[in-house]
Amino acid sequence: MLLPVIMAGGTGSRLWPMSRELYPKQFLRLHGRLSMLQETVERLNGLEVREPVVICNEEHRFLVAEQLRQIDKLSQNIILEPVGRNTAPAIALAALNAISDGNDPLMLVLAADHIINDTKAFHQAIAFATPYAEKDSLVTFGIVPTGPETGYGYIQRGDIVGNISELFKVKRFVEKPDEETAGKYIESGEYYWNSGMFMFRAKKYLEELKKYRPDILEACELAIANSTRNDAFTNLDKDCFMACPDESVDYAVMEKTDEAVVVSLNAGWSDVGSWSALWDVSEKDTANNAITGDAFIHNTENCYINTDEKLVAAIGVENLVIVSTKDAVLVVDKNKVQDVKRIVEFLKAEQRSEYRKHRESYRPWGRSDAVVQEKRFNVNRVTVKPGGAFSMQMHHHRAEHWVVLSGTGKVIIEGKEFLLTENQSTFIPVGSFHSLENPGKIPLELLEIQSGSYLGDDDIIRIQDQYGRD
Amino acid sequence: MLLPVIMAGGTGSRLWPMSRELYPKQFLRLHGRLSMLQETVERLNGLEVREPVVICNEEHRFLVAEQLRQIDKLSQNIILEPVGRNTAPAIALAALNAISDGNDPLMLVLAADHIINDTKAFHQAIAFATPYAEKDSLVTFGIVPTGPETGYGYIQRGDIVGNISELFKVKRFVEKPDEETAGKYIESGEYYWNSGMFMFRAKKYLEELKKYRPDILEACELAIANSTRNDAFTNLDKDCFMACPDESVDYAVMEKTDEAVVVSLNAGWSDVGSWSALWDVSEKDTANNAITGDAFIHNTENCYINTDEKLVAAIGVENLVIVSTKDAVLVVDKNKVQDVKRIVEFLKAEQRSEYRKHRESYRPWGRSDAVVQEKRFNVNRVTVKPGGAFSMQMHHHRAEHWVVLSGTGKVIIEGKEFLLTENQSTFIPVGSFHSLENPGKIPLELLEIQSGSYLGDDDIIRIQDQYGRD
Structure with missing residues (x-):
């Protein structure tokens, strides 16, 4: 059984304004019925796979959990990175995690933000690759190029492997070429786009990493050894992981190993690296508009x-x-x-929020849309999922007013508990301890009016939090 | 003393989405510090003028009154058209209104939605025109053309009038030309753009109208004779005015009279007939962007x-x-x-609201911004001006919840009166009579949450209304 390893750590800015640091590309519904992460998981249906390991930034943990839950694929193995350190460490974490019970599974390493239109061709490539990966090859998926793209790295193939013309020894990896060079690559017929998807045994990867980048392996071992586990989430030790070098798996291992094999993949793949790439793969009207x-x-x-x-x-x-x-x-x-x-650079430099978050933000208990933001008051339209709850909390500088638009909320203010339902409201004075829970079966929709001299997100004192937040 | 007649009846769709049927171009701040209507009135400062007559659609009466009040130029003479019937009737209404006290003032007829950058040159042209208009000429302002525009009508000048080279007999009016013809007009040096601004005696205009379009004059006389007066507003009789032909002053009078004179105007004029016309007159950065x-x-x-x-x-x-x-x-x-x-045509055909109104709408008591609109509830962010009030009213199908964000409101619900101030809220059950007033000195800001099975604007039973609405 394959172990899918899904790398969901990107914070892509090239799809701004839809993609934001707190809600990046892999969590967006950009193509197809589901988010890119969900599509990545669903694309495995029909293969014999174990529960996937997902690696993401810790800021995105509730997003990952919620999106997996929505498709009924909640993983018990979500590894949270306190900072991004690129793909070589991410895969090492997954591999270390996978061998911790004494096994040595075959890992299928996927990015959470790619489109593959032809699932059947994708499964076929996996089937071709499996026997070689089992026998300790490091397999990379090479995309059959459709044109002289300068935005991708390329893989030159060497001798054929086995008896089908789909697998080859890797001759070399090359960096993003200029247009002329890319044209020559295409003409030669020997080059593939580097997809960033791989298949290898967990122990084999760790062996190769130890050979070429023992520093990365050590840092990851330490970060795992000192990690804490909280339900499905593995929280890495922050200092240990911060000390890990930032390196891609291509640089760290694939370009150096002698055991790299490329399997040919012709399956309508795109890394959706830009708005024009998304236009390329989208359905269009007769005037070529994708709407x-x-x-x-x-x-x-x-x-x-x-x-x-x-x-x-x-x-x-x-x-x-x-x-x-x-x-x-x-x-x-x-x-x-x-x-x-x-x-995005401009917004960061100006310390504006539009690069980092949407007006609407996702929380473990649901979501909140900042419909009005002014100096002395904010109005949030809040949706609390059935079973969701605000932790018992207090604010030093703001009072709050809740008006229920639909559904029912169980409110506790200074120890007094009551139900609040459609068209009812309540007031929470500055300094009062309060909590809110949706005990019902339908979403609780409410307006939260915050007012006070300081309305920052950090004015929140939590007594206890069911989601493990500070 | 001149009598300014300001035609504010347009419902221009060419500046959508900023211009909407309920808040068209003349009320927008598009260029300069004030709205176009306000700029039109302020442009008269320095001339010896009487209080202006403003003619507008009755839907815009509170907008006109409020915008004039803001610049301390509230007119006691606002004529409300139940429907638009173009400029010949509009000017006739103003003229009939002006002679009703036995006088025969010199009228300066202006559109409320033009830009004139050089006020001094505008005043000079008025000074040149005055003695001729006093002696029963019908003066039209001819714009010195800056290029072969095909979007304007043209005026060909005839012999010079008087001893300055700024006034000429009108030889003929011509329709919007094609580009070649427009080029010839410019080359000849004999043509002006037709600005739609005029100067003549009230009685002289009515005489000429009687000569060429007695049907228009009669309809306007009837509409005025059967009008009612409510403070500053003259409400025309709807049936009488509906029966009036729809005709421009150019067609009805100016093209036919033998007494038309054109005064040359070179004053940075624009009728802002499109977004590109607005770009033309706007200040730009070094890359020619107007932002x-x-x-x-x-x-x-x-x-x-x-x-x-x-x-x-x-x-x-x-x-x-x-x-x-x-x-x-x-x-x-x-x-x-x-x-x-x-x-705009598409939105009308689809019966969508975006051609008619903005999300934010202006009311006699202030304004309301529909921040959330859903099937079963609406949330409006409401601003009530100091002294403004909601009439005593009742709704059959919706309950309302008010939360005060700033300022103070005097609320009456089912006879019970109380003050509501920052962070306080109240609930108005379905079927309860209620009113709200801002008795304070600062704007009252509140959130109004409406909920119910039917949320249409027409579910409102008013007991009394200080603004004369049904």
């Missing part, structure tokens, strides 16, 4: 339009990406999408 | 960007108009702005 949400177009061609709630009207334009979210609008030429990172 | 609101641009040229609250990022684009409001985003090529009417 999601409430849009009106007239005399418009080759555009990608995505809007979450507001009407977008595009008139007389072409080759544009137009993305509208609750707090930002992006308009960019489809050939200039690599510059989207400029706006 | 209003929170925008980030990179590698962007010749764009017009206007956003009311959300961040707009424009990257690698040129010649675009990008406008973001609370409920809609427009992206249009600057050379295709005439097609903006397509989206």
